[in-house]
Amino acid sequence: MNVRIALYGALREADPRGYVELEVPPGSTIATLRELLTAHLSEHAPAVNVKLVRISAFASDEEILHNHRTVPEDVALAVLPPVSGG
Amino acid sequence: MDDMHVAVVERKVAALDAAAAIEFVSDPRFGGIAVFVGRVRDHNLGRVVTGISYDLFEPLALRIFRAIGERARAEVGDSLKLYIAHAKGELGLGDLAVVVAAGTPHRDEAFRACRLAIEAVKHEAPIWKQEHYIDGDSAWSEGCSLCEEQHEMQRAQDSHGGTAGHGHDH
Numbered sequence: 001m002n003v004r005i006a007l008y009g010a011l012r013e014a015d016p017r018g019y020v021e022l023e024v025p026p027g028s029t030i031a032t033l034r035e036l037l038t039a040h041l042s043e044h045a046p047a048v049n050v051k052l053v054r055i056s057a058f059a060s061d062e063e064i065l066h067n068h069r070t071v072p073e074d075v076a077l078a079v080l081p082p083v084s085g086g
Numbered sequence: 087m088d089d090m091h092v093a094v095v096e097r098k099v100a101a102l103d104a105a106a107a108i109e110f111v112s113d114p115r116f117g118g119i120a121v122f123v124g125r126v127r128d129h130n131l132g133r134v135v136t137g138i139s140y141d142l143f144e145p146l147a148l149r150i151f152r153a154i155g156e157r158a159r160a161e162v163g164d165s166l167k168l169y170i171a172h173a174k175g176e177l178g179l180g181d182l183a184v185v186v187a188a189g190t191p192h193r194d195e196a197f198r199a200c201r202l203a204i205e206a207v208k209h210e211a212p213i214w215k216q217e218h219y220i221d222g223d224s225a226w227s228e229g230c231s232l233c234e235e236q237h238e239m240q241r242a243q244d245s246h247g248g249t250a251g252h253g254h255d256h
Contacts, residue, residue: 008143009214010226057232059212061145066234078143078212084229085140085172085213086124086184086204 001026003071005037006078010052014045024071030058031067037079056081089167092151094144097175102182111167111189118193120200124184126177134220138177143212147172154206158188161202162195170203172213 006019014020022036038053057080058065060072064080071077091110095102104123111119126138151170159166167189177183184207188199207213208230215227231237 006143008141008212009216009229012141055231055233055236057234059143059146059232062149063146064232078146080143080212080232081214081226082229082231083209083211083213084215084227085142085211086208 001073003033004076005033005058006076008078009081009083011041011048011056011079011081014041014048020044026073028071029067030065030069030071033058033071033077034067052081053079090152090155091169091171092148092155093171094142094147094174095171097173097177097181102171102173102185104182104185104187107169107171107185107187110169111187113167113189115165116167116189116191116196118191118196119187119189120193120196121185121187122200122204123182124204126179126181126183128179130217133217135179135217136220137179137218138181138183139216139218139224140172140174140177140183141214141216142172142174144174147211147213150211151207154203154210157206158199158202162188162190162199165191166195166199168199168203170207172207172211 001024002021003024004019004021007014012018020040022040024033024036034053038050041048041050059078059080060075104121108119108121128135155168158168169187172184173182186200186204188196190196216224218224
């Protein structure tokens with residue numbers, strides 16, 4: 001299935017559209033999505049530090065999705081690098 | 087009436103307003119109001135700062151602001167009005183980045199609720215700060231990871247006397 005992942009903070013620079021789209025096997029976990037995103041950015045956005053993906057969280061509009069969670073179908077996701085509000 | 091106000095305010099549309107925050111948390115029952123105002127300062131880590139851009143994942147940020155408010159209510163009790171607003175977009179020096187206000191019957195609960203809320207906003211809300219420097223360079227701040235696996239690794243490192251810990255002095 002196709003998953004759209006919105007980019008924020010330093011990861012926004014990985015794609016001028018502000019998101020990437022990945023093909024993900026149905027039933028994959030967030031941990032797998034993390035690996036797929038790392039590989040995608042290594043290939044398509046070499047200027048971005050992919051180590052950032054390792055310490056980023058994934059989320060829907062409603063909640064943080066930790067590594068053991070299954071990637072939800074038909075839900076736009078976001079990848080959230082370490083936060084620095086305030 | 088809702089005792090909690092949460093907002094993300096695009097700087098181009100409006101500036102944050104501390105007076106509006108105080109007005110919102112005011113109540114005849116309340117004798118204590120604590121307010122935290124975060125402003126854009128002109129330096130960081132030895133570099134001259136000329137402005138800040140804030141990027142936010144807005145739907146989740148608003149949900150997390152509300153969850154933080156519920157946590158503050160659980161901590162200090164139901165007699166609480168809380169206001170949390172964060173700016174988005176391009177901010178200049180002196181612009182308000184964040185305003186948190188808590189109104190309660192007495193000062194102790196007001197200070198505690200305000201402190202809890204601002205610390206949680208800084209460490210848990212999906213907000214990213216990019217500093218712009220006088221030499222034309224820009225950099226995203228390092229920040230706090232929201233990834234629980236990262237927290238577990240950090241805790242393991244800290245318990246083994248690691249020094250790479252995240253000091254939370256920001």
